[in-house]
Amino acid sequence: MILTVTLNPAIDRTIEIENLEVDKVNRTLKVRKDIGGKGINVSKTILAMGGDSLATIIVGGPNGDFILKEAQQMGLKTKVILNKGNTRENIKIVDVVNKTYTDINEPGPDADEAVEEEILSFIGSTLSENDFLVLSGSSLKGLSDDIFNKMVEKANQVGAYTMVDVEGEKLRTVIESKPSLIKPNIHELEALFNTSITRIEEVVSYAQKLIEKGLQTVVVSMGEKGLLWIDENTVYLGEALKVDVKSTVGAGDAIVAGLAKSLNEKRNVEETLRVAISAASCVIETEGSKTGNMASLNTYISKVDIVKLV
Numbered sequence: 151m152i153l154t155v156t157l158n159p160a161i162d163r164t165i166e167i168e169n170l171e172v173d174k175v176n177r178t179l180k181v182r183k184d185i186g187g188k189g190i191n192v193s194k195t196i197l198a199m200g201g202d203s204l205a206t207i208i209v210g211g212p213n214g215d216f217i218l219k220e221a222q223q224m225g226l227k228t229k230v231i232l233n234k235g236n237t238r239e240n241i242k243i244v245d246v247v248n249k250t251y252t253d254i255n256e257p258g259p260d261a262d263e264a265v266e267e268e269i270l271s272f273i274g275s276t277l278s279e280n281d282f283l284v285l286s287g288s289s290l291k292g293l294s295d296d297i298f299n300k301m302v303e304k305a306n307q308v309g310a311y312t313m314v315d316v317e318g319e320k321l322r323t324v325i326e327s328k329p330s331l332i333k334p335n336i337h338e339l340e341a342l343f344n345t346s347i348t349r350i351e352e353v354v355s356y357a358q359k360l361i362e363k364g365l366q367t368v369v370v371s372m373g374e375k376g377l378l379w380i381d382e383n384t385v386y387l388g389e390a391l392k393v394d395v396k397s398t399v400g401a402g403d404a405i406v407a408g409l410a411k412s413l414n415e416k417r418n419v420e421e422t423l424r425v426a427i428s429a430a431s432c433v434i435e436t437e438g439s440k441t442g443n444m445a446s447l448n449t450y451i452s453k454v455d456i457v458k459l460v
């Protein structure tokens with residue numbers, strides 16, 4: 151089983167604009183609303199690929215109701231933890247002329263006192279060996295600073311595989327709990343080491359420092375430059391496909407979805423990277439954070455180039 155966790159889901163409001171200008175009145179071309187938050191996107195993409203997962207979500211208020219209704223309509227399996235505060239709405243501005251993608255994310259509501267205990271006990275009682283726990287996205291105010299560590303530790307206790315896609319201090323902290331795999335993008339890796347990275351050799355060398363701390367695998371996504379897989383013995387580069395980018399929202403989540411689904415099916419690294427990159431290509435060809443249309447998935451899988459560097 152793949153269990154995703156979204157502590158801070160969102161309604162993603164995607165606004166298309168021609169030539170976005172700050173300090174001016176801008177008129178929209180199109181607006182759409184999707185249910186989002188990184189773990190929800192991972193579950194949506196797994197479902198679109200014909201896979202199965204359980205999405206654990208903390209929701210509340212009218213926005214929470216909207217998310218539950220949409221999730222049910224799309225056939226997403228959910229474990230719902232109710233919170234009093236209204237779930238957030240995030241703005242995604244796509245400038246269709248200049249091809250820029252701007253995110254404005256709300257912090258989300260405060261967590262009720264009971265929520266942390268509820269989520270930890272659910273994870274503890276649900277996961278067993280061979281399961282996958284996928285933790286991604288931001289947290290809620292009111293939850294412990296080391297909430298992600300606590301969730302990883304629950305999974306470690308039963309020998310489940312843990313995948314984490316979080317940023318900033320949360321990433322720095324969660325590494326101490328030794329998740330099986332983390333997926334920073336290159337900017338998150340730079341922030342982690344307080345440096346700037348230009349060459350692939352540097353990405354590999356910083357990722358190897360994390361492997362030395364006890365992680366099994368570090369997957370670094372690098373936008374149109376593709377993806378690096380680094381583990382104790384090997385390094386693979388998966389090259390991105392050239393596609394018509396409609397929205398990059400959820401590209402990283404599609405990578406995580408492809409990794410989780412393929413590793414859960416015990417595919418090898420090369421196959422896993424092919425699936426992950428192909429899923430991301432399908433998602434970025436899709437408007438907003440609508441579920442990616444996976445019609446091209448198999449064609450893309452056969453096109454992705456994987457290079458074994460070590």
Ligand SMILES: Nc1ncnc2c1ncn2[C@@H]1O[C@H](COP(=O)(O)OP(=O)(O)OP(=O)(O)O)[C@@H](O)[C@H]1O
Pocket residue numbers: 334335336371372373374375376377389390391392393395398399400401402403405427430431434
């Ligand atoms: N412009 C692009 N052209 C082709 N592929 C892309 C492009 N941008 C992203 N991708 C694909 O999506 C993957 C993930 O992208 P990226 O590294 O930007 O993730 P991220 O920063 O975690 O994404 P997110 O925007 O979801 O936070 C890349 O590894 C690549 O396969």
Ligand SMILES: O=P(O)(O)OC[C@@]1(O)O[C@H](CO)[C@@H](O)[C@@H]1O
Pocket residue numbers: 158160161162185186187188191240253255286287288289399400401402403439
């Ligand atoms: O604020 P967070 O939790 O870091 O990110 C939330 C978010 O930007 O991530 C998804 C795309 O990856 C969107 O659906 C959502 O709005």
